[in-house]
Amino acid sequence: MQRNNQVKLLSMLTGILLFSGFIQSYAIADATNNTGNAGNGAKVWADNCARCHNYRTPTEFSAQQSQVVMQHMRIQAGLTGQEARDAYAFLAEQTSHEQTTTSTLQDESKSTENNDNKASPTSTLPTKKPAVSAEKPTQQVSNGKTIYKQTCIACHGSNGKGAIPGVPDFTNKSGPLSKSDSILLRHTINGFQSPGSPMAMPPKGGNPKLSNADLQNVLTYIRQTFR
Amino acid sequence: MSMLKKTFFKLIISILPISMCAASSTADIKNEIALFKNKLQDLEMRIATADQTNTDAITDKNIHTAATASIKHEHAKKIKPSQKNNKNLQSTLTSNSFQVTKSQTAGSPLPWQGPDIIALIAGGASAGYSKPSAQYGSFNLLDFNPIFLFSYKDLLFLRSAIDFSLDDQGNTQTSLNYTNLNIFLNDYVTLGVGKFDSALGYFVQNLSPSWINKLPDAPTGFNNGQATPQSEVGIQLHGGFPLFHTAKANYIIYISNGSQALVDTTNIVVNNINTSGFTNNYGNYIVGGRFGFLPIPKLEIGISAAGGKVVLLDMSNTTSILQNGRHYNAMGADISYKWDNLDLRGEIIQQQVSSQPGSIVPQAERWKAWYIQAAYRFSSTKWEPVIRYGKFTSPISSQQQGQLAAGLDYWITPSIAAQAAYEINHGQVGSGNNANLFLIQLVFGF
Numbered sequence: 001m002q003r004n005n006q007v008k009l010l011s012m013l014t015g016i017l018l019f020s021g022f023i024q025s026y027a028i029a030d031a032t033n034n035t036g037n038a039g040n041g042a043k044v045w046a047d048n049c050a051r052c053h054n055y056r057t058p059t060e061f062s063a064q065q066s067q068v069v070m071q072h073m074r075i076q077a078g079l080t081g082q083e084a085r086d087a088y089a090f091l092a093e094q095t096s097h098e099q100t101t102t103s104t105l106q107d108e109s110k111s112t113e114n115n116d117n118k119a120s121p122t123s124t125l126p127t128k129k130p131a132v133s134a135e136k137p138t139q140q141v142s143n144g145k146t147i148y149k150q151t152c153i154a155c156h157g158s159n160g161k162g163a164i165p166g167v168p169d170f171t172n173k174s175g176p177l178s179k180s181d182s183i184l185l186r187h188t189i190n191g192f193q194s195p196g197s198p199m200a201m202p203p204k205g206g207n208p209k210l211s212n213a214d215l216q217n218v219l220t221y222i223r224q225t226f227r
Numbered sequence: 228m229s230m231l232k233k234t235f236f237k238l239i240i241s242i243l244p245i246s247m248c249a250a251s252s253t254a255d256i257k258n259e260i261a262l263f264k265n266k267l268q269d270l271e272m273r274i275a276t277a278d279q280t281n282t283d284a285i286t287d288k289n290i291h292t293a294a295t296a297s298i299k300h301e302h303a304k305k306i307k308p309s310q311k312n313n314k315n316l317q318s319t320l321t322s323n324s325f326q327v328t329k330s331q332t333a334g335s336p337l338p339w340q341g342p343d344i345i346a347l348i349a350g351g352a353s354a355g356y357s358k359p360s361a362q363y364g365s366f367n368l369l370d371f372n373p374i375f376l377f378s379y380k381d382l383l384f385l386r387s388a389i390d391f392s393l394d395d396q397g398n399t400q401t402s403l404n405y406t407n408l409n410i411f412l413n414d415y416v417t418l419g420v421g422k423f424d425s426a427l428g429y430f431v432q433n434l435s436p437s438w439i440n441k442l443p444d445a446p447t448g449f450n451n452g453q454a455t456p457q458s459e460v461g462i463q464l465h466g467g468f469p470l471f472h473t474a475k476a477n478y479i480i481y482i483s484n485g486s487q488a489l490v491d492t493t494n495i496v497v498n499n500i501n502t503s504g505f506t507n508n509y510g511n512y513i514v515g516g517r518f519g520f521l522p523i524p525k526l527e528i529g530i531s532a533a534g535g536k537v538v539l540l541d542m543s544n545t546t547s548i549l550q551n552g553r554h555y556n557a558m559g560a561d562i563s564y565k566w567d568n569l570d571l572r573g574e575i576i577q578q579q580v581s582s583q584p585g586s587i588v589p590q591a592e593r594w595k596a597w598y599i600q601a602a603y604r605f606s607s608t609k610w611e612p613v614i615r616y617g618k619f620t621s622p623i624s625s626q627q628q629g630q631l632a633a634g635l636d637y638w639i640t641p642s643i644a645a646q647a648a649y650e651i652n653h654g655q656v657g658s659g660n661n662a663n664l665f666l667i668q669l670v671f672g673f
Contacts (some may be wrong), residue, residue, distance in 0.1 A: 044515070047524035048524070050565055051432045051433075051563065051565070052434060052439055053438070053439045053642070053672070054638065054641035054642065056641045056642055056672075057640075057641060060642075061347075064341045064345055065345075065347050067341065067345060067378065068345050068346070068347040068374075068376050068378050069347065069349070070375075071376075071378050071384045072349070072374075072376050072384070072386060074384075074385070074411075074417070075384065075409055075417055075419070075465065076432075077433075077477070078465065078466060078467035078477025078478070078479075079467055079477075079518060080414045080415055080466070080467050080468060080469070081411060081413065081414030081415070082382070082414050083467070089300075102332075108476075109596075118624055190451060
């Protein structure tokens with residue numbers, strides 16, 4: 001009886017090891033990247049967190065705590081290692097954005113109190129003048145749509161109404177699209193905290209590879225699609 | 228890195244005029260040393276920050292070394308080491324340069340940052356009041372469930388959840404919900420050893436924390452001793468992987484010590500299956516797992532199964548073995564779908580001991596539970612009504628129950644809520660399972 005149990009246990013372990021071997025070969029076939037991408041992380045965050053619970057504000061935890069949280073979620077939610085790193089990159093960026101904003105606000109407050117700084121408040125984030133796209137309008141919309149579906153859709157949704165509670169509704173007449181292009185582009189480039197939203201939009205939607213012309217194309221697409 | 232270069236350039240420019248006057252007086256030299264030390268300290272801090280965020284450590288080091296050498300060279304050109312203070316200055320420069328270089332090589336691999344070991348206490352707590360129909364109510368909902376999380380780089384992860392609650396006499400009840408050590412073998416496979424929430428089904432392992440469960444109570448049949456396995460002590464492989472470009476899958480497979488069947492020797496029936504997780508299960512093991520498939524991110528379909536052997540113990544004396552190695556199996560299926568603010572869930576699970584002629588309990592027995600649940604969060608408000616219907620069937624008729632629960636959650640923050648619910652219960656007449664129940668509680672996830 002005891003010997004029979006041992007044989008069965010050995011068979012079970014062999015089965016698990018064979019399965020592990022299959023997954024390992026899968027892993028080798030799909031070469032892994034050892035860095036996180038905040039843009040992908042925003043999508044991981046939007047797609048996975050609400051599978052079980054409400055979206056928690058990304059700035060509830062420090063960047064270091066978020067690292068532990070994402071490793072916990074990697075196990076709990078069955079995320080891949082890359083998804084966990086991407087989500088961590090996104091959360092760390094959110095925390096960094098929050099700290100920068102807070103720091104800037106505190107600096108501005110001090111400046112006002114001391115009344116010794118006549119310079120206008122400035123963001124520590126880049127405030128380049130938005131580029132004007134040289135592409136044809138139809139090409140702009142097409143490129144903008146592609147980028148929107150890759151980078152923006154996770155939070156703003158396919159209908160522009162927002163896929164996450166608190167994300168502003170593009171279709172609302174008094175919503176974000178009531179602002180001028182220059183303001184919207186500045187928010188997109190530098191990142192923006194919408195009032196009441198649980199998270200700030202990361203600079204360039206979390207994808208630093210996007211050029212200002214790309215962002216102009218996205219805005220053109222958004223205006224044409226959701227207005 | 229361009230920022231770092233600019234910083235060095237500014238530093239050199241700022242040092243230059245000071246250096247020009249270096250030999251003019253001893254006081255000037257002292258000031259110069261102090262200023263230069265401050266600049267170097269500032270530089271050290273900037274380099275340490277760059278260490279944490281820059282992915283190209285080699286380039287970083289080369290630039291830093293070149294810049295440090297440049298500073299030393301510029302300074303050496305401007306200050307002749309003819310005076311004692313100037314010698315001190317050189318000594319300081321050499322010392323600081325060494326420290327900066329040393330700090331440059333320290334640090335953990337990217338992308339995970341910070342120290343090698345990081346700890347965090349997460350978890351949840353709840354407190355509230357309940358009142359069964361035709362009985363007195365009491366503040367008997369109280370639970371504190373901290374989870375201790377420790378990570379060692381991107382290699383090992385320890386999770387340990389402890390549950391504190393009070394019994395009717397006010398005595399503190401403590402239980403180890405789970406403790407497991409997990410090694411990240413690669414991006415798709417994690418090996419875990421220890422005690423786990425049962426991998427079977429979805430509710431127990433993912434939705435049972437009070438701040439996640441949208442109702443103050445578990446669905447009928449989903450508590451310990453009912454239809455749903457709660458814990459396992461053993462070894463697991465778990466992870467997730469992409470499928471067909473857009474779809475995803477996650478999985479858990481495990482071998483564990485398994486469960487114990489408690490026999491009512493008076494009525495010759497297995498009263499319930501105890502799935503608390505045992506370190507000694509008389510040589511019995513269970514193998515099982517769950518496979519979750521997500522064709523789109525908002526939809527998850529899961530199937531679970533387990534099989535093995537359990538021990539039959541006398542429920543009035545759990546050290547008395549009535550039979551060892553009785554066949555056991557469990558099966559389950561779950562589905563969840565989110566559409567905008569609507570959250571839909573359903574789950575069915577059962578566990579059974581098979582028949583065995585000649586045994587003290589020869590007949591097969593099965594415990595089965597299921598529920599469906601819908602919750603809707605009103606846009607731009609903090610209100611979320613919830614409704615759930617479930618049923619639990621058991622070989623023991625007094626255990627059976629049908630339950631309709633309606634609740635209302637007010638989300639103060641995404642993880643703090645006030646929850647109220649009313650359960651309409653149908654069980655054996657005269658049993659506690661037949662009483663309706665009102666519950667209200669405050670929950671906090673941290």
